[in-house]
Amino acid sequence: xxxxxxxxxxxxxxxxxxxxxxxxxxxxxxxxxxxxxxxxxxxxxxxxxxxxxxxxxxxxxxxxxxxxxxxxxxxxxxxxxxxxxxxxxxxxxxxxxxxxxxxxxxxxxxxxxxxxxxxxxxxxxxxxxxxxxxxxxxxxxxxxxxxxxxxxxxxxxxxxxxxxxxxxxxxxxxxxxxxxxxxxxxxxxxxxxxxxxxxxxxxxxxxxxxxxxxxxxxxxxxxxxxxxxxxxxxxxxxxxxxxxxxxxxxxxxxxxxxxxxxxxxxxxxxxxxxxxxxxxxxxxxxxxxxxxxxxxxxxxxxxxxxxxxxxxxxxxxxxxxxxxxxxxxxxxxxxxxxxxxxxxxxxxxxxxxxxxxxxxxxxxxxxxxxx
Numbered sequence: 001x002x003x004x005x006x007x008x009x010x011x012x013x014x015x016x017x018x019x020x021x022x023x024x025x026x027x028x029x030x031x032x033x034x035x036x037x038x039x040x041x042x043x044x045x046x047x048x049x050x051x052x053x054x055x056x057x058x059x060x061x062x063x064x065x066x067x068x069x070x071x072x073x074x075x076x077x078x079x080x081x082x083x084x085x086x087x088x089x090x091x092x093x094x095x096x097x098x099x100x101x102x103x104x105x106x107x108x109x110x111x112x113x114x115x116x117x118x119x120x121x122x123x124x125x126x127x128x129x130x131x132x133x134x135x136x137x138x139x140x141x142x143x144x145x146x147x148x149x150x151x152x153x154x155x156x157x158x159x160x161x162x163x164x165x166x167x168x169x170x171x172x173x174x175x176x177x178x179x180x181x182x183x184x185x186x187x188x189x190x191x192x193x194x195x196x197x198x199x200x201x202x203x204x205x206x207x208x209x210x211x212x213x214x215x216x217x218x219x220x221x222x223x224x225x226x227x228x229x230x231x232x233x234x235x236x237x238x239x240x241x242x243x244x245x246x247x248x249x250x251x252x253x254x255x256x257x258x259x260x261x262x263x264x265x266x267x268x269x270x271x272x273x274x275x276x277x278x279x280x281x282x283x284x285x286x287x288x289x290x291x292x293x294x295x296x297x298x299x300x301x302x303x304x305x306x307x308x309x310x311x312x313x314x315x316x317x318x319x320x321x322x323x324x325x326x327x328x329x330x331x332x333x334x335x336x337x338x339x340x341x342x343x344x345x346x347x348x349x350x351x352x353x354x355x356x357x358x359x360x361x362x363x364x365x366x367x368x369x370x371x
Contacts, residue, residue: 044256
């Protein structure tokens, strides 16, 4: 599966279906089914954003490993020009160790990358710190105090691409060392996996034991295969437990729970006030012309109740807007979602108008009787 930023998105916009979780995580989608929306959903509604952050940190670690090996490969090419004829094939293998759920092609790429890193563990004669332009003082060396990815996303960010990627953090002369790979792997272990860790996620004990043994054992491994099983388990958990709700919330609706609850409260209050006023006007034997004013509270009440029930504001949907957080609206860019919400909006508006007309006619045309 291809990886990267929004550059891949236009290639996938012609699909006549909802995207898969792999497409969302590899940033092949746009709002409201983009990675940022999924992050907000996992944080605010699913309350399990640590799982997504773990998956993103492992993907970041994989990218760091690719960058390290790519720089190492280039240093070897510079020292031994006769090997340059093999560089295209090696670079292709490194560049295609993608993100997303593991496929046979990606597993093969990760295996080759991991095999290379394990073989490099004992032989460091061509390591990046000995290559041209990579000598740095100890205080500037990224390591434990400067993790590869300080934070993929925070509430202040507006897009996944706003975050620092390995290609941005490790640029120019600031190239990663083997110690940085070890520090990155240990940070993931100590942040997410160990019992009592800061952002502990629940994974099978057997997977945790294998990861801990690989990182803290005598080999001190930091290759991508260390986290392969844990990453696949987290991906499957998100795909099973969180992603269907995300599609229903953002693909079939455009409101967040806080907005839905506010609409329900306003709708019920308006409906109670409209019914109470209608009975007063009926028992005071007011004219039908006067009772026509009941259309206003009944319309507000029924509209808000319908939008709560279907998690969709049809007017906003027809305007092409979707709610990210409470009262924060963004443009709908995914064509299939836009088409789906437009169809649902017309259906909901038709049902709303029928219900509103029926209720208003009932209270306007019923004969009055003064008590």
